[in-house]
Amino acid sequence: MDLLAPGLDTGIVIGLLIASFTGSFITIAFGIGGGILLLAIMASLLPPVALIPVHGVVQLGSNTGRAALMIRHIHWSALTGFGLGSLLGVALGAALVVNIPGALVQVAVGGFVIWSVAMKPPAWMKRWPMVTGALTTFLTMFFGATGPFVATFTRALGLSRHGYAGTHAALMVLQHTLKSLAFGFLGFAFADWIGLCAAMILAGLAGTVCGRLVLNRLSDKRFQQILNVFLVLIALRLIWSGLRAL
Numbered sequence: 303m304d305l306l307a308p309g310l311d312t313g314i315v316i317g318l319l320i321a322s323f324t325g326s327f328i329t330i331a332f333g334i335g336g337g338i339l340l341l342a343i344m345a346s347l348l349p350p351v352a353l354i355p356v357h358g359v360v361q362l363g364s365n366t367g368r369a370a371l372m373i374r375h376i377h378w379s380a381l382t383g384f385g386l387g388s389l390l391g392v393a394l395g396a397a398l399v400v401n402i403p404g405a406l407v408q409v410a411v412g413g414f415v416i417w418s419v420a421m422k423p424p425a426w427m428k429r430w431p432m433v434t435g436a437l438t439t440f441l442t443m444f445f446g447a448t449g450p451f452v453a454t455f456t457r458a459l460g461l462s463r464h465g466y467a468g469t470h471a472a473l474m475v476l477q478h479t480l481k482s483l484a485f486g487f488l489g490f491a492f493a494d495w496i497g498l499c500a501a502m503i504l505a506g507l508a509g510t511v512c513g514r515l516v517l518n519r520l521s522d523k524r525f526q527q528i529l530n531v532f533l534v535l536i537a538l539r540l541i542w543s544g545l546r547a548l
């Protein structure tokens with residue numbers, strides 16, 4: 303299906319569209335998990351050089367749709383410090399061409415997420431959003447799906463389930479926008495993949511609309527319980543993947 307992406311057959315493209323729908327559905331319905339699920343599937347279907355840039359653009363589109371649907375619930379004050387930190391993080395990531403071993407990052411992020419769920423989100427994440435924005439945006443340049451880390455920051459804000467969903471989406475829009483601009487600046491040929499990205503974004507938007515129906519039926523307490531379970535499962539997978547790679 304060269305019209306959508308170079309060298310990908312129809313079965314792979316359909317699989318990617320289903321993965322995008324499912325990832326967006328999971329993220330808005332249960333708070334987290336869709337981005338890393340999509341990354342894992344894309345890693346087995348796309349060339350390595352295209353993985354992080356294409357995933358970033360798809361996630362940018364999906365999170366933009368999610369933020370638009372939840373716009374009245376967004377906690378806007380959280381974006382200022384996080385955004386300033388993200389500018390620093392993306393600049394450092396692009397300048398260093400990011401040579402930190404991804405396996406070490408997986409283990410570290412996974413351990414941090416489990417600790418934050420078991421204890422409480424650390425106070426500095428809420429107090430110093432600029433640090434959180436810089437760190438997570440730096441990591442996303444080579445790790446891709448830092449949604450669990452950003453979710454820890456969003457969780458520390460103590461928002462309702464709708465506030466969490468909208469604010470988390472807005473923060474990820476900021477992060478993926480900067481990452482996509484950075485990869486464009488570094489020379490990635492986005493034009494070759496724009497058809498696939500657009501199709502996956504539309505599939506993700508459909509998943510968001512369906513997932514919001516589930517979100518509306520959950521209580522804040524149940525949403526938090528499900529979110530914590532998802533965070534721990536994702537963190538365990540990150541640690542396992544990192545240890546295997548090491």
